[in-house]
Amino acid sequence: MRVGILTSGGDAPGINATIRGVGKTAINHYGMQVIGIQNGFSGLLYKDTIELTDASLSGILNLGGTILGTAREKIFRSMIFSPDEKDREQIKDAYHELGLDCLVCIGGNGTQRTTWMLSEMGLNVVGVPKTIDNDVYGTDVTFGFDTAVNIACEAIDRLHSTASSHRRVMVIELMGHHAGWITLHAGMAAGADIILLPELGYNMRVVIDKIKKRMEIGKAYSIVAVAEGLEVPTNERPATYFAREIEERTAYETRETVLGYIQRGGSPSPADRNLGTLLGGHAAQLINERKYGRMVAKIGNEITDVPLSKVAGRLRLVTPDNDLVVQGSRMGISFGTYDYPG
Numbered sequence: 370m371r372v373g374i375l376t377s378g379g380d381a382p383g384i385n386a387t388i389r390g391v392g393k394t395a396i397n398h399y400g401m402q403v404i405g406i407q408n409g410f411s412g413l414l415y416k417d418t419i420e421l422t423d424a425s426l427s428g429i430l431n432l433g434g435t436i437l438g439t440a441r442e443k444i445f446r447s448m449i450f451s452p453d454e455k456d457r458e459q460i461k462d463a464y465h466e467l468g469l470d471c472l473v474c475i476g477g478n479g480t481q482r483t484t485w486m487l488s489e490m491g492l493n494v495v496g497v498p499k500t501i502d503n504d505v506y507g508t509d510v511t512f513g514f515d516t517a518v519n520i521a522c523e524a525i526d527r528l529h530s531t532a533s534s535h536r537r538v539m540v541i542e543l544m545g546h547h548a549g550w551i552t553l554h555a556g557m558a559a560g561a562d563i564i565l566l567p568e569l570g571y572n573m574r575v576v577i578d579k580i581k582k583r584m585e586i587g588k589a590y591s592i593v594a595v596a597e598g599l600e601v602p603t604n605e606r607p608a609t610y611f612a613r614e615i616e617e618r619t620a621y622e623t624r625e626t627v628l629g630y631i632q633r634g635g636s637p638s639p640a641d642r643n644l645g646t647l648l649g650g651h652a653a654q655l656i657n658e659r660k661y662g663r664m665v666a667k668i669g670n671e672i673t674d675v676p677l678s679k680v681a682g683r684l685r686l687v688t689p690d691n692d693l694v695v696q697g698s699r700m701g702i703s704f705g706t707y708d709y710p711g
């Protein structure tokens with residue numbers, strides 16, 4: 370069998386561990402041939418490929434980024450969802466010309482939707498969920514998330530000392546376009562005082578009251594963790610908006626930090642390496658069993674798989690009954706809409 374692997378969408382630490390997991394299992398355990406498709410789905414169209422071997426898959430386990438390159442895929446997406454059947458025929462032709470028996474697509478929500486569409490077109494595909502945002506529906510966790518949370522947690526830890534020295538409010542903006550998972554987990558792990566998530570919204574009065582109350586009881590500084598996807602009423606970034614509003618409304622010196630792409634770069638954590646390895650190995654197993662049209666997943670402690678049709682077009686978001694939100698609220702951490710527990 371001949372298997373293609375591609376990576377699409379924003380990169381995440383652990384992709385290379387996953388490519389290695391799929392590739393080495395496919396080659397060494399199932400005797401398959403494996404090629405890497407470069408720079409996402411466009412590499413499929415332009416047949417931009419490299420042969421992957423046991424040797425070429427060595428030494429990449431701890432590397433950040435993706436050895437295959439990745440892209441945001443606007444052109445490919447417009448082709449696959451185009452009303453013109455010819456666009457889809459071109460994609461199918463490229464798949465067949467490469468002699469593929471299956472294509473493994475490693476990516477986030479957008480990629481899984483595209484992968485499902487390829488499956489609907491009759492191509493053999495397996496999806497592997499990937500994103501630091503942890504918002505792929507159908508899996509409890511994606512690789513990249515643990516690494517990003519570690520980086521974000523360390524950043525907040527570091528803000529504590531400088532915030533305390535200067536008696537300032539520190540606002541830190543963390544990644545998460547639709548979902549606040551990184552902000553929730555890093556904020557809780559690093560002891561943020563206010564955690565603002567796109568899913569929960571916020572009330573500025575609650576945020577300001579919380580900061581003032583902390584100052585009144587002698588807590589001379591506050592840390593606000595805000596997700597980048599939180600909607601604010603101006604064109605500012607959430608961190609800029611909250612830092613400005615807080616300083617204006619409380620008169621406490623306030624500073625902002627936008628952590629940005631630091632969260633996506635560099636070496637994956639051991640947990641993300643092992644998650645990528647397990648998901649990759651399971652993808653190879655699905656191919657061997659000819660179980661196509663599915664996305665590998667981790668549900669509870671089990672590595673398993675779910676139909677792409679159930680995943681496509683959906684997001685996994687933080688809900689108010691999340692354990693960390695409930696416990697955090699009970700302890701007095703503000704989620705912007707929650708006051709102290711009764």
Ligand code: F6P
Nearest residue numbers: 379380500501502544545546633
């Ligand atoms: O991969 C997810 C993510 O990190 C989001 O949190 C962020 O909004 C987005 O990627 C930004 O990605 P890019 O600038 O690479 O398109």
